[in-house]
Amino acid sequence: MSLKVSILIISQFLFIFKVLLAQLYPLDSTFGVNGHTIADITSNKDFVQNHIAMQSDGKIVIATSSLTYFNGTEYNYDFCIIRYNTDGTIDNSFGEAGIVITDLGSPNDIPLDIVTDFYDRIVVAGTSTIPGSWNSIVVRYNPDGSLDSDFGNNGIVTENLSIMDIFYSIELQPDGKILAGGIGNFKGSLYRFLTDGSLDSSFGDSGKTSLQFGEVTGIRDIAYTDDGYIIVAGNIGGAINDGFVAKLNPDGSLNISFASNGKYIVNYGSNEFINAVGCQSDGKIILAGTIGYESPSIPMFGDFLLTRLLPNGIPDLTFNNSGVVTIKFGVGYSINECCSVSINANNDIFAVGYTDNLQLTNSRIALAKLTANGSLDFTYGSNGKVISEFGSSKEKGMGSLLDYNDKLVVSGIYGANINPILARYETVLINSAIIHSAAKPGIMLFHNPDDLTIHGKLTGLTDGKYEYKIHRVSGDIFSEGCISLQNGTFSIEVKSYISGIYILSVFGPHEVLSKSFIRI
Structure with missing residues (x-):
């Protein structure tokens, strides 16, 4: 066998091996080091945490806990936020060398979920302990990592129903209101906060509602539907553990048309x-x-x-x-x-x-x-x-x-x-090879419900003019026209709109991009 043939066979074998390896292990080698990055932060908390969110520029933020020992044996856990560039490197423009640590005054400050809002502010939910009690906590940071003094008490909101209160999940509504859910008094607790951190009195009982489907009920995650309903899911404890999902109306009451009186119990024996x-x-x-x-x-x-x-x-x-x-x-x-x-x-x-x-x-x-x-x-x-x-x-x-x-x-x-x-x-993965897919078109809205103008961002579309329609939730067309996309952004005047939930649909060359918003 000639040397050229041998080299060709070896090259083909290496290519096939590389393709097969890519199929089995599709890490993106352009991110961090060979597809991953590890931060030098000690947490020592081994449970479902380290949740993740993305800002409008594609940067990634995660919420974790930072452990510090002092006096030999004493310890302190604090909220820790880390921001990454899109290539997986830590963003040194955020906080101190890309990291923000917040001591809430207890030995156990544990963040459990994170979201970013329309202004790239970072909202984190979790728990903070004092002797004999756990408190539910929400903290909001400015885009640079500083505490947002316009939210709660210098950026911090604390709630307490019983000796054990934990926020496991946080979600934003299109109007900027904040939903935080978890456990309080052994029930599933769901709070809604206004954009300044105060409780929304129009929701549930003075801003909060409780769910109890068993001996112990806890909310683990929240989703918000395009038509304005709230979906919460979690677990029911007792002799046997079951999961659940419930659908709530915008005012916090159970939507009794969903499953069985507003809830579905996950029980497969x-x-x-x-x-x-x-x-x-x-x-x-x-x-x-x-x-x-x-x-x-x-x-x-x-x-x-x-x-x-x-x-x-x-x-x-x-x-x-x-x-x-x-x-x-x-x-x-x-x-x-x-x-x-x-x-x-x-x-x-x-x-x-x-x-x-x-x-x-x-x-x-x-x-x-x-x-x-x-x-x-x-x-x-x-x-x-x-x-x-x-x-x-x-x-x-x-x-x-x-x-x-x-x-x-x-x-x-x-x-x-x-x-x-x-x-x-x-x-x-197509034809046994990794395909780097182009950015898919997407839409984001930056809007407070009392604003007279909607500001939006379209990704994956070139600048130019695009038709749009605005529907009521009922499906009726309320308004239609044409937006002018410049540098990926656009605006639509809504000062004449009556109060309610609307759905904006922008018609791209090959797709329709839709997003809901609220007007009050």
Whole structure:
């Protein structure tokens, strides 16, 4: 065999190996170091945290906790916010060298969720302890990382219903109001705050509402629908654990037309835990978490659990032909927990979490891609699944989002000190090769409900003129015209609009981009 032929065969083999490796392990090598980045922050808190959000310029912010020891054995946990550039490097223009640490005055200040608002301010929810009590906390930061003095008490809002109050989730409404949910007095607690941090008296009982579907009820995640309803999901504790999802009206009352008197209980005869909820573009609801099994001979083990409901709360039997999907990583008995779910414009579903052995000594970030019908996407990873290993025995995926380039960014924990880790994954594999998809068109609105003008941003479209229509929630067209897109931004005057919820639709060359807003 000639040298040229040998080299050609070797080159072809290396190319095929590289393509196969890309299929099995679709990390985005342009992000951080070989697709991931690890921050030198000690947390030591091993639970579902390190959640993630994105600002309008594509920068990523995560919320974690920072551990400091003093006097030898005493310790202090503080809120810690880290901002990353789009290439995975830490953004040194934010806070101090890219990091903001906030001491709320207790030894246990633990952030559990994070969002960004229309002005790129950062809103973080969690808990803070004082002796004998846990308080629910919301903190708002300016885009540069400083505390926002226009919110609450110098940027901080504290709520307390009982000895244990925790905000696990936070969400923004289109009008800028803030929804924060968790547990208080052993019930699922949901608060709504005005943009200044005060309670919204038009919501529930003086700004808050409680849900109790069992001995202990806790809200773990919140979603907001395009037609103005609130979806909350979480868990019910007792002799056996079940998940739940509930639909609330804009005033905080249960929407009794949803499922059974406003709620759907996730009970498949085992222990079900719901960590995340997401809404598809067609209004269907995705629930994600874990289903746990028990056996006399082995400890509890579990699989990823995903359930899809129709907008009215009835199980969607077109989803995996049953309404339910369970996913196991590896072989034999193991622990597989889904902590986050992200849904793209095609209603493909990315379930993110971790897999571990029964001894809890070898956890790995795990993710799965499902098609819109609930089946695993066999063109992605290894038959629709990816397990990532970065060099330690403790690595877990906790939060996720899809960025403007439709890449999946996963936040989580790494190593014995529970360092924050970010990893970015390609989401589309075609003909056994990774395709860097172009930015998909998207729309954002920057609007307070008493503003006379809507300001918006379109991504993925060139500057020029585009037709738009504004509908009422009922479907009636209220207004239509043409916007002029300049540097990706536009504005529409709404001073003549009556109070209500509206949906703006902008007609691009190949797509319709829609977003809801509120006028008061």
